[in-house]
Amino acid sequence: MLPSSNISLQPYHSFASQEEASYFSKISDKQEIVAIVKWSKEKQLPILVIGSGTNILFTKNFEGLIAKIELMGVKKIEETASEVILEVGAGENWHHFVSYCVYKGWGGIENLSLIPGTVGASPIQNIGAYGVEVQECIKSIEAYDTLSENWVHLNNADCAFGYRTSIFKQNPNRFIIASVKFLLNKQPQLKTDYGVIREVLHDKNIKNPSLEDISNAIIQIRSQKLPDPKVLGNAGSFFKNPTILFNQYELLKEKFPNLIAYPISDKAYKVAAGWLLEACGWKGIRNGNVGCYEKQSLVIVSYGIVSGKEVYDFSETIIQSIKSKFDILLEREVTVI
Numbered sequence: 148m149l150p151s152s153n154i155s156l157q158p159y160h161s162f163a164s165q166e167e168a169s170y171f172s173k174i175s176d177k178q179e180i181v182a183i184v185k186w187s188k189e190k191q192l193p194i195l196v197i198g199s200g201t202n203i204l205f206t207k208n209f210e211g212l213i214a215k216i217e218l219m220g221v222k223k224i225e226e227t228a229s230e231v232i233l234e235v236g237a238g239e240n241w242h243h244f245v246s247y248c249v250y251k252g253w254g255g256i257e258n259l260s261l262i263p264g265t266v267g268a269s270p271i272q273n274i275g276a277y278g279v280e281v282q283e284c285i286k287s288i289e290a291y292d293t294l295s296e297n298w299v300h301l302n303n304a305d306c307a308f309g310y311r312t313s314i315f316k317q318n319p320n321r322f323i324i325a326s327v328k329f330l331l332n333k334q335p336q337l338k339t340d341y342g343v344i345r346e347v348l349h350d351k352n353i354k355n356p357s358l359e360d361i362s363n364a365i366i367q368i369r370s371q372k373l374p375d376p377k378v379l380g381n382a383g384s385f386f387k388n389p390t391i392l393f394n395q396y397e398l399l400k401e402k403f404p405n406l407i408a409y410p411i412s413d414k415a416y417k418v419a420a421g422w423l424l425e426a427c428g429w430k431g432i433r434n435g436n437v438g439c440y441e442k443q444s445l446v447i448v449s450y451g452i453v454s455g456k457e458v459y460d461f462s463e464t465i466i467q468s469i470k471s472k473f474d475i476l477l478e479r480e481v482t483v484i
């Protein structure tokens with residue numbers, strides 16, 4: 148199928164700004180992936196693959212082909228008394244997949260309930276929430292390598308997963324993910340370490356939570372805390388939690404005793420980016436139609452029509468203010484185009 152030309156990207160990403168793509172195509176089978184890669188190479192145009200566009204900021208028109216991945220299907224590959232392996236199409240909705248697993252009693256990804264987006268995008272930044280990262284349940288990934296023009300199967304170790312990163316994030320646009328294999332547990336160890344999860348379970352008087360109880364608790368917490376992208380444009384947490392060395396941590400802790408940070412090794416600390424923003428007074432601050440969400444400063448929201456460039460410039464002002472107050476350089480979590 149030939150791509151359509153000069154398409155508004157507004158319906159295809161959660162900031163819903165009005166940039167355009169020169170070409171746009173929906174991909175619903177693997178052969179189409181091979182075909183669009185060939186087509187764009189012949190035309191010497193870049194390709195950008197998207198899922199639901201909930202982690203992308205377009206700051207300008209995209210002079211190339213946007214391929215929206217819609218490969219579907221959930222297939223059981225293997226099942227034992229304790230585990231199940233599922234192969235899932237990259238275009239499946241992430242939360243629907245989580246809900247299906249919770250319903251079946253297959254554990255591992257219930258703490259990632261209600262994260263927007265597709266299954267195929269979940270490994271890109273190794274989505275994580277409430278003490279769980281998706282890498283913990285990924286067995287392997289099938290992707291088209293646009294460099295070698297071959298299909299590849301990457302095992303978990305090949306994916307170089309880290310905090311909000313992976314081989315895919317480090318090599319943007321090289322791999323087009325078609326499906327992900329998940330290994331889930333039929334006798335799961337529930338992760339309820341987060342105080343806020345325990346509070347919800349306590350309020351509901353749940354002493355022996357099921358997968359469904361955990362998932363429902365997380366849905367409740369997230370619904371109260373995070374803006375719905377259908378109402379206020381956003382891409383979730385805009386910045387990553389930065390890592391600082393022990394010496395800098397000691398100095399900052401002395402100056403700012405309330406600093407929220409936790410050790411990740413004997414030399415380094417991870418700092419809560421949300422705390423840094425709040426300490427600089429960003430919570431609820433608005434500039435025109437762009438601002439920091441009133442309940443969660445880490446989420447930049449659009450209150451009306453904005454360009455991606457306005458959002459980007461707002462985030463740049465935040466980065467500069469954090470740099471000058473704490474000497475910490477924030478990194479954007481969102482993919483900026």
Ligand SMILES: Cc1cc2nc3c(=O)[nH]c(=O)nc-3n(C[C@H](O)[C@H](O)[C@H](O)COP(=O)(O)OP(=O)(O)OC[C@H]3O[C@@H](n4cnc5c(N)ncnc54)[C@H](O)[C@@H]3O)c2cc1C
Nearest residue numbers: 197198199200201202263264265267268274275324382383
């Ligand atoms: C309200 C809200 C809350 C959020 N909460 C969280 C959270 O708790 N934790 C978290 O980790 N993230 C969170 N996010 C971010 C986002 O939901 C995830 O990053 C999600 O995985 C993005 O999925 P998507 O399909 O929308 O990807 P897109 O935004 O479409 O794409 C994201 C990146 O992945 C690439 N990509 C997408 N699909 C493919 C594919 N098939 N093959 C190769 N590359 C691909 C794109 O090129 C792009 O670089 C949140 C976002 C919002 C709006």
